[in-house]
């Protein structure tokens with residue numbers, strides 16, 4: 470079984486949308502898929518799938534209600550796709566104790582399927598990192614805003630640290646060294662993993678070897694969601710470079726997804742976008758990603774990552790950003806030609822956007838004048 474955990478540093482970047490729809494795409498391709506909602510405390514995957522709540526959930530299972538784990542698996546109405554509900558009532562995944570977490574990881578690992586897709590909560594708690602590290606092929610969803618990109622980097626950094634932590638024995642020289650790094654918060658800010666691994670190798674060669682073996686199998690993938698413009702796709706470059714330079718990690722790019730207002734209508738109709746509008750640019754982007762997930766799973770052998778494949782994946786994502794932008798423009802043109810969208814609608818939309826821009830400009834000018842006044846006052850003091 471291939472485990473595909475889906476995480477992000479920041480919430481609201483599209484993890485749940487990607488989890489639900491990639492799982493559906495894999496199921497439609499004939500794979501046996503189980504989709505689990507592990508965003509305990511914030512579960513909403515069932516809503517995206519259009520399912521009702523109330524079925525046995527992970528929350529209930531952990532709450533000692535004597536639910537058999539096997540009973541958590543529900544049919545979804547999509548052939549080949551089963552679902553495990555989370556729980557919005559119980560406090561988040563971060564609050565599970567170690568034995569609950571380990572038991573859940575074991576039970577999930579025993580499921581019989583081709584793919585297990587895990588929709589995780591946002592953040593970098595140890596539990597979330599451990600679910601992410603159930604596989605070396607986890608996906609990080611991010612958006613082109615600076616906070617989302619920085620948070621994606623911090624998530625990766627925390628994951629690498631978790632791998633380091635898991636490679637050492639607490640009482641050994643290596644354990645003490647890693648522990649010391651954690652205690653000294655300021656040193657964590659200026660992290661350069663190659664130096665740390667070198668140091669670990671000297672103090673505790675066995676731990677160093679264990680870390681290198683673990684990280685060799687760790688190839689997180691990236692999805693850049695909610696872009697508006699082909700240029701937004703380039704924001705990934707910094708993330709890629711920092712991960713390579715500071716964390717010694719080479720990311721694979723699974724591709725970009727444009728922001729699409731169709732998603733809001735799909736959500737209102739309580740249908741996942743793949744079922745609401747399979748031909749839309751948004752759905753097609755997800756099918757493309759699911760195909761990459763599946764073909765990478767097939768080619769995955771000894772855990773070695775082909776550097777050429779890494780470069781190709783970034784080139785492909787850049788090209789796809791251009792192609793999808795054109796498809797979106799063509800789609801609008803088509804709507805205009807078929808009369809589904811009147812020229813009047815379009816003019817209205819553009820007008821209201823102009824209005825918004827004018828407002829933002831006014832706000833900006835106001836802030837600027839305030840700033841200038843504040844600075845001048847500061848000079849006088």
Ligand SMILES: Nc1ncnc2c1ncn2[C@@H]1O[C@H](COP(=O)(O)OP(=O)(O)O)[C@@H](O)[C@H]1O
Nearest residue numbers: 480481482483484485486695726727728729732
């Ligand atoms: N590409 C997209 N286009 C339009 N809306 C999107 C897109 N991706 C996500 N959304 C919307 O953004 C919100 C947050 O997405 P969600 O998948 O719940 O994020 P997360 O699980 O990371 O918190 C949801 O309302 C979702 O429908």
Ligand SMILES: [Mg+2]
Nearest residue numbers: 484485508589
């Ligand atoms: Mg979510």
